[in-house]
């Protein structure tokens with residue numbers, strides 16, 4: 001080390017200068033984030049089985065299966081911003097066209113693998129475990145990682161057959177957490193039975209203000225077993241979007257009581273207000289929408305009475 005930098009005072013001065021020039025190089029929103037107070041900090045919740053804390057707003061990537069540099073550019077910006085939060089869940093699957101490969105490419109390019117909690121999925125159709133193993137090897141290659149933070153059985157497909165293999169891979173350190181997913185109401189009872197039968201770290205399920213059925217089956221099983229709950233289609237999905245129902249409806253003033261300034265924030269905060277829920281996984285391909293969604297993971301969340309008020313408001317809206 002250079003003699004002058006060994007001087008602690010000089011070293012601190014150089015560090016301070018580097019920090020301030022770095023801060024000046026940051027865009028305005030990032031400078032604001034650097035100056036964030038504790039009240040503005042992202043809310044984190046633990047995965048009960050491991051104690052690992054994840055931000056309550058993650059990212060869904062079922063629209064990341066793109067081809068061209070022009071299509072990849074906005075996705076790179078979304079990932080760059082999300083990396084600043086740290087350890088956010090990025091949810092993908094082999095079924096989302098080449099989404100895994102696009103994520104692997106962009107994350108490697110950004111050099112930010114360590115900043116994300118990567119979650120993907122596997123299936124064992126007709127109980128074909130060898131096919132599931134081949135898929136998981138391909139996911140690791142596509143995502144360019146040796147360890148996947150969360151591997152879930154997609155739509156419960158072959159769950160009974162492949163879960164023992166997932167447990168072995170977890171034991172071997174290739175998977176850090178394991179779980180199951182469904183976005184189909186008709187599978188909720190089966191998902192709850194699997195939660196009770198196996199040591200799963202995570203269940204991913206469809207739940208939102210527009211569809212609260214998981215409260216009756218999946219949530220109680222998860223709470224009983226200490227299983228983390230991640231929500232898919234938290235904005236109602238790409239087709240049955242919750243936004244359609246509020247297109248001409250102003251955001252109620254009382255949304256400010258739980259720090260929601262947009263409909264997306266109200267929808268996501270509503271779900272995060274349920275005590276069974278660990279995190280939401282809104283899908284977005286736009287930086288602007290990511291910023292909006294990230295804001296749902298800061299500030300106050302609605303309590304039980306505020307959630308009832310949101311439900312009453314929603315239920316009274318014309319469909």
Ligand SMILES: NC(=O)c1ccc[n+]([C@@H]2O[C@H](COP(=O)([O-])OP(=O)(O)OC[C@H]3O[C@@H](n4cnc5c(N)ncnc54)[C@H](OP(=O)(O)O)[C@@H]3O)[C@@H](O)[C@H]2O)c1
Nearest residue numbers: 060061062181183232233234235236237264282283284285
């Ligand atoms: N069975 C399963 O395992 C399963 C099934 C379905 C989904 N998933 C996972 O769950 C994730 C989320 O589901 P999803 O993406 O289908 O539905 P979603 O998150 O409910 O909604 C996504 C839609 O909302 C838009 N959007 C996002 N943020 C917004 C904002 N702040 N304001 C306005 N519009 C906004 C997105 O458009 P832009 O892209 O233009 O922002 C997109 O059209 C998926 O990406 C996937 O990772 C899993």
